[in-house]
Amino acid sequence: MNDLQSAIDAGKAQGKLSLYFGCWERAGHFLHRPGGRKIWHAQRELAGFPWSDSHMDSGLLRNGRRPDVYDGRVFWTCGGLVFWYAFYWWDNSVDRRGASNSGFYVRGFGWPEAQAAFNYACAEFPKVVSRQHHSLVLQKPEPPKPTSGGAL
Structure with missing residues (x-):
């Protein structure tokens, strides 16, 4: 079994879970469970x-050199020894200061299932989705196609 499959199996064994990082009704970026309960130490809980707080708090967007433009584009990555998806976007719907962002972090899906995982997160956090000033649009939800040599 390869490392990716081992990570996917570990994530599925722990069950589906969607978390939200960002502002919950007022300024201040925190990680939340559905319903709004804060998670203070994600790596411990x-x-x-x-992902660390610094990754979630605009680090993933900055690492990807995404301009700070609140337009509904949702970028994503995935990984971990337990397989998680990260979906993140610039978000000024609550906190209007620069570099304000939001993200969904989703476990329990396989590869390639980015769109399904994103849809699950949106359903778990309808208030976050409905308050956006722009429709959230997942960017490039399909993985790249392998070339004839097998490389991506």
């Missing part, structure tokens, strides 16, 4: 959670 969630075995195998792969």
